[in-house]
Amino acid sequence: MSEEKLYMVKNDEGKYWDFSANSGFWSSEIAYPTTTIRKKQAERVAELVAGERGGHVVTLVEEPKKVVLTKEQAEIVERAHNDKLPACYISSKSDDEELLMKAYVNGYTVEKDKKYGVWVPHVIGKMYYKDGRRSNDLDIASADCMNDKNQQFTEAEIKHYGLQDCEKEEMTDDGIR
Template identity: 70%
Template sequence: MSEEKLYAVKNDEGKYLDSTSFWNDNAGIAFKSSYIMLEWAEIFDGHVVTLIEEPEKVVLSEKQAKIVEGAHNDKLPACYISSKSDDEELLMKAYVNGYTVAKEKKYGVWVPYINNKMYYKDGRGSDDLDIASADCLNDKNQQFTEAEIEHYGLQDCEKEEVTDDEL
């Protein structure tokens, strides 16, 4: 977000001065120079207003996003956030400016000492892993989040990040 300000001329009816020197409900003209706008405001009997750029949205994890959503439903949002997280400043910015949820990275995990084989969640149980060939990274059962890698005890295995073009 730029730190430069933009200025426009507005009248008492809420209309902006446009480039044709008429007052307009829908559009106006803006300049970086407040001096130019002050002169125009005097000529056209309006006042100078500062235009504010929309702040950038904060990128959060799914867990952080749940905390911010909970804060929106709480009577004391700041207290709610501070009781749920140590990232108070980040989450308060997200609460005020809006946020997007970061897409969680996924990995293919190589089976040690076996060529061209990767782990595969076979889906029959919560802890069941199988082995599959490495040419199926687009299969959701062959993609692991960091939490799943830790859950299955695969931290010491070589892993390969799955990119969007492999999905």
């Protein structure tokens, strides 16, 4: 197979040709209409068999992957949807036109804020821990429970708690990278 495509033949009633049994059209309500990887075969069926019933070749393509954007980029794309000239809006607001146009067309997700474990200076094996009872208090905890959400800080929280000068390590959902 030279191309990564699948072909179907669909008639005007919304039914699909069964290539496996060549037994005619099946309902469009079946979960997996029969396909072929041979475009010529689909064209021939559409021409000979389905042509009299309004059949035509349908090419199946994979849905494009959504683009991952920052919160700021996502806001630009959202505002572009309300603009009369979305492409002009995007190009006037960002240097990364291609990425944002892909997001506009294909959809997007917003990247998660990176989380960091913040080491306590001059204390081996200890990290800062957000006290869940009081919003501005920090405790110190050992580094062996890194998946605890109270031990993970965003950049904004690091700034909020005044920990910018501390050593930090990026974390994943299951601990430090």
